[in-house]
Amino acid sequence: MFIDELSLFNFRNISKQTFHFENKINIIFGKNGQGKTSILESIFFFSITKSFRTNAEKTVLQHEKEYFDISGKFKANNSNMLNVRIYFSQAEGKNIFLNNNKLKKYSELIGVFPAILLSLEDLELIIGDPRNRRRFMDILLSQVNPLYLQHLQKYKKTLQQRNKVLSLINTGECNRSALEPWDDRLVTYGIEIIKARVILSDYLNSKLSGFYQMISKTNDTISVRFKSNVTDAKGNLNKNQYFEKLFKTVDSDIIRQRTQTGPHRDDLEFLKNEFLIKAYGSQGENKTLLIALKFCESHYLKEKLKEDPLILMDDIFGELDIYRINNLLNYLPSIGQTFITTTLKNKFENSGLKNPGYIQIDRGAVLQ
Ligand SMILES: Nc1ncnc2c1ncn2[C@@H]1O[C@H](COP(=O)(O)OP(=O)(O)O)[C@@H](O)[C@H]1O
Ligand SMILES: [Mg+2]
Structure with missing residues (x-):
């Protein structure tokens, strides 16, 4: 284009x-x-x-x-x-x-x-809170897959509704069974979001080192880890397990009036030679990683949109x-x-x- x-x-x-x-x-x-x-x-x-x-x-x-x-x-x-x-x-x-x-x-x-944008404010993507990295994944996935955007919008709406119900249960205005329909929807959309993000993080993992090395002319390897509180230790995901995790936190969800389990808590971790960049990276390394990540983004868009x-x-x-x-x-x-x-x-x-x-x-x- x-x-x-x-x-x-x-x-x-x-x-x-x-x-x-x-x-x-x-x-x-x-x-x-x-x-x-x-x-x-x-x-x-x-x-x-x-x-x-x-x-x-x-x-x-x-x-x-x-x-x-x-x-x-x-x-x-x-x-x-x-x-x-x-x-x-x-x-x-x-x-x-x-x-x-x-x-x-x-x-x-x-x-x-x-289009992809590179600015220094984007360093938040590397060193800032997880919200930045979820936003990165969401914008990218929405651009190549309109269905992802739909699932995301529905998930967010459902999450709001569920949180409202949690508040009502907290104050005794309704009982726990009121959560059921929302839980079903939450899991249905949530699972689609996580699946897409897992595939994307695999893609980033396969490409990031190459770009990083090209810019920095080092042999450093960069890896990406997808973090979710719904998948199991091996990164596997299934509906029953998602429901189980959702039930496990329901008591404290009610106290906090907020849902704690699901893709709205996902994150990506970047590691250089097995060390967390967020914790150990120098400024120059953070910038190099940011640029490498943006190059991955552009390749991803090019591959998927043929543009x-x-x-x-x-x-x-x-x-x-x-x-x-x-x-x-x-x-x-x-x-x-x-x-x-x-x-x-x-x-x-x-x-x-x-x-x-x-x-x-x-x-x-x-x-x-
Ligand atoms: N809504 C607005 N109306 C008029 N001027 C604005 C508005 N928003 C920002 N500006 C001004 O536009 C100018 C250009 O901003 P910007 O594009 O960030 O500059 P540059 O990137 O060249 O440093 C700034 O002086 C800013 O104060
Ligand atoms: Mg400027």
Whole structure:
């Protein structure tokens, strides 16, 4: 997938601007606070139908404006042209158009414009709490499998309902049998979610070392462990066992008014040579792992969707040594169309990159 043209209207500090991009590498440079990240944010918007910086559309709407309107002209690997437009107004909310047809559900767009994003905030994925890693798995799996997204949404709803019932039991307003229908649904959807995540973590496990070694030029092996409080010690999963585990914690669930068993507590662990990276990794190793993980993500999307994802890299090069930067830059064009934001244009001018496009951003506009 390639984006040829992007038009932004009232998006963050960008009032009105059209951008044209190169098929391979685009370097978006400029001082801090000029709108570089906002450009990536808008491209990624088409991928996940929302911002990666906020869940509230209002926050990306330019201050004191009524609406924002962003559109992209894309070319798929099979040369089909696709255009997408997202319009948001305070009064109407968000409307999404694909080839000028208004979508009934936002989820119809998921997987159409695959993209991966790399920013330093993403380090939370490596060192932050498990929620980050579940979100990573969920976004990735939803993009390649709409059914996963459905199961996930149903699971979350069921979980909320079950927790409500737990509260009612806690206060004596209903009895335990009220849990039964919710438990059935919880297990039905939960098992589908875990199954998909197990397969994904096997995939990551098979690929991660290779990417890590390519970027760091070390022989370190990286492994991935999927953690679930539903599977058994060998990682096996079946319905009866899931029910058993759910029953085991039901007393304390009622006291806490919260369900403790299930995929909403899943996690991924990354190990370097058998040691937990979260506990022992250096900053440079964490960053290398993050990039390797994103490369796995892009390969996964490419394999499953038969489409090259866009690669968005937000200001990550300032933090890496020149050695790792060059390893990365040599590899990037083989993955897909790439967008790199930076305050340091000369780092790239001296890197031997072949024909990158340069776009300079100044106060929300392209500087000609
Ligand atoms: N809703 C908004 N309306 C107007 N300006 C905004 C809005 N949100 C953020 N900004 C401003 O947009 C500018 C560009 O932000 P950003 O894209 O993160 O810059 P860069 O990545 O170039 O450092 C910042 O100065 C920020 O304060
Ligand atoms: Mg930025």
